Amino acid sequence: MVNFMVVENTKFGKGAKVFFPDLVNIYGAEIGDNSRVGTFVEIQKGAKIGANCKISSHTFICEGVTIEDGVFVGHGVMFINDNHPRAINESGQLETEVEWKQRGMQCTTVKRGASIGSGATILGGVTIGEFAVVGAGAVVTKDVLPKAIVAGVPARLLKYRDE
Amino acid sequence: MVNFMVVENTKFGKGAKVFFPDLVNIYGAEIGDNSRVGTFVEIQKGAKIGANCKISSHTFICEGVTIEDGVFVGHGVMFINDNHPRAINESGQLETEVEWKQRGMQCTTVKRGASIGSGATILGGVTIGEFAVVGAGAVVTKDVLPKAIVAGVPARLLKYRDE
Amino acid sequence: MVNFMVVENTKFGKGAKVFFPDLVNIYGAEIGDNSRVGTFVEIQKGAKIGANCKISSHTFICEGVTIEDGVFVGHGVMFINDNHPRAINESGQLETEVEWKQRGMQCTTVKRGASIGSGATILGGVTIGEFAVVGAGAVVTKDVLPKAIVAGVPARLLKYRDE
Numbered sequence: 403m404v405n406f407m408v409v410e411n412t413k414f415g416k417g418a419k420v421f422f423p424d425l426v427n428i429y430g431a432e433i434g435d436n437s438r439v440g441t442f443v444e445i446q447k448g449a450k451i452g453a454n455c456k457i458s459s460h461t462f463i464c465e466g467v468t469i470e471d472g473v474f475v476g477h478g479v480m481f482i483n484d485n486h487p488r489a490i491n492e493s494g495q496l497e498t499e500v501e502w503k504q505r506g507m508q509c510t511t512v513k514r515g516a517s518i519g520s521g522a523t524i525l526g527g528v529t530i531g532e533f534a535v536v537g538a539g540a541v542v543t544k545d546v547l548p549k550a551i552v553a554g555v556p557a558r559l560l561k562y563r564d565e
Numbered sequence: 566m567v568n569f570m571v572v573e574n575t576k577f578g579k580g581a582k583v584f585f586p587d588l589v590n591i592y593g594a595e596i597g598d599n600s601r602v603g604t605f606v607e608i609q610k611g612a613k614i615g616a617n618c619k620i621s622s623h624t625f626i627c628e629g630v631t632i633e634d635g636v637f638v639g640h641g642v643m644f645i646n647d648n649h650p651r652a653i654n655e656s657g658q659l660e661t662e663v664e665w666k667q668r669g670m671q672c673t674t675v676k677r678g679a680s681i682g683s684g685a686t687i688l689g690g691v692t693i694g695e696f697a698v699v700g701a702g703a704v705v706t707k708d709v710l711p712k713a714i715v716a717g718v719p720a721r722l723l724k725y726r727d728e
Numbered sequence: 729m730v731n732f733m734v735v736e737n738t739k740f741g742k743g744a745k746v747f748f749p750d751l752v753n754i755y756g757a758e759i760g761d762n763s764r765v766g767t768f769v770e771i772q773k774g775a776k777i778g779a780n781c782k783i784s785s786h787t788f789i790c791e792g793v794t795i796e797d798g799v800f801v802g803h804g805v806m807f808i809n810d811n812h813p814r815a816i817n818e819s820g821q822l823e824t825e826v827e828w829k830q831r832g833m834q835c836t837t838v839k840r841g842a843s844i845g846s847g848a849t850i851l852g853g854v855t856i857g858e859f860a861v862v863g864a865g866a867v868v869t870k871d872v873l874p875k876a877i878v879a880g881v882p883a884r885l886l887k888y889r890d891e
Contacts, residue, residue: 422590425588425590436659438659441607442605454653454658454659456652456659458625459607460607460623460625471653471657472652472657472659473652474650474651474652476650477625477643477645478623478625478643478686515652515653517649517650517651519686520643520686521643521686521704537704538643538704539702539704540718555718
């Protein structure tokens, strides 16, 4: 079945829902209770998504990303776990997964209740704080404090949610 | 059939064409005469697309978006209908569709003959004027006047088409 | 078979790999030895991809793009071959492929060993030099020199790789 091929070895919580299993690519991930995953989403092995999250269409969540409970991830959001990506090694050969692991992965955490706007790009190694808001189309290059609202390329602080 | 599952309840005009019905997600929308829709496109219920439009691959068109005749929408364009998205309500539960509707939706109109460049993000509640041009990768946060050419994050006026 | 429908008339080099042939749209292209192509990728006719490349998920590579050996293309990267796109001609009819060709296509080359970050948009007509780096989310509007590192919207030079 196509379903089996594209949603593989993934632990789904109670009530979690993938709207179109034929049109996603999820493997070796964890998705918590009641969370929703849209179409054209790829979630890589080792990625962890908490409960009550919305992961919108066209989004890519890579290995090394942890998304806590109640997080909104918009459409077309790209996470990154390698801030210095390359296709080839020093010898000009395709970099192997072992070589890539040796260079190290930059892990990212999105804390409880945060919202990431559509079209945002999240560099590796950052923490996005609780209830923080990342504006649509922003490129997040460093940590975002709890309840901070950031936007732009690179993302800069606009204000805090309670101000 | 896969086709039926992913292109659902949608009213297509005469000569309208979805290039790969297995690789789109279109439901409850209207698509006018002769319009073309690329791969990996999602068009939500209630979205209206006029005649003679080109909707390019990897694009997301949400409920509340009206696209008039003769509009070009590039690749990887993300429309938004909720400028303050969240996954959970005040009680920490997944926000329901009813709760979301109560918060209100921001509707967007793209007027006749406009062109939206690839990678652009269009915030909710804006009007993009007739024959306006949105540059590639722009983030549109407010109305764009007819024939205006805008670009950047946030999008700013560069000039008018006839200048 | 779905495979046949979506990966069509494409010349693959030895060891080249498309991870999920059901979830890509590749037609009339060339992909060199050992190169890898992720999910939700569209590669148009006439596009040429060298050996030992990584083309990541959600990326669109259009006609007129030449990617040399050892290039990394991140997730959600949009190439462009028409910097003044439009859906309709002067008479208000859908622009035909013949009319589009008459307006001319802007061709792009990505030279050996370059890396293009996720979420980047690459305007038509540019050359990205050998071992250059395009930052995540950048919008490239002009040539990038060899080993240059560029970022932002529009992309600007940050420094060179050996500095």
